[in-house]
Amino acid sequence: MNASVAMKQYQAVGVHSGVMDASPHRLIQMLMEGVLQRVAQAKGNVKRKEIADKAINITKAINIVAGLRSSLNIEQGGEIAANLDSLYEYMLHRLMLANARSDEEILDEVSTLMISIKLSWDSIADKVGQ
Secondary structure (H helix, E strand, O other): OOHHHHHHHHHHHHHHHHHHHOOHHHHHHHHHHHHHHHHHHHHHHHHOOOHHHHHHHHHHHHHHHHHHHHOOOHHHHHHHHHHHHHHHHHHHHHHHHHHHHOOHHHHHHHHHHHHHHHHHHHHOHHHHOO
8 A cells, every 4th residue: 555545544533533533613613724724725726826725725724714604603693603604695796705815914814814713712612621
């Protein structure tokens, strides 16, 4: 077996295991980390003029943000959930524009927004019984 293939299989098992063992709070953290990772990869793709890979990474980021948005409970979450819904919608539009324009500044903006959300989410870990 090729060492590269073995490493990919090992990583896949590790990711699967991490998801299976994660709390709901940690799962959201992982999704946010996924957005940040895909946006960073897309930015690198833009720099290297890798248009197809850029589109793949931005599409993956869009799908994750859409998943985060769909997981919101507006009724229970009240104003915070409504604000997050609006922010996620804005980020989705910005990611689509970043894809169309290959715009690194927009990718930076989305990354900054997600970092802010994630820092707030991370700060409540002890309050939700991580």
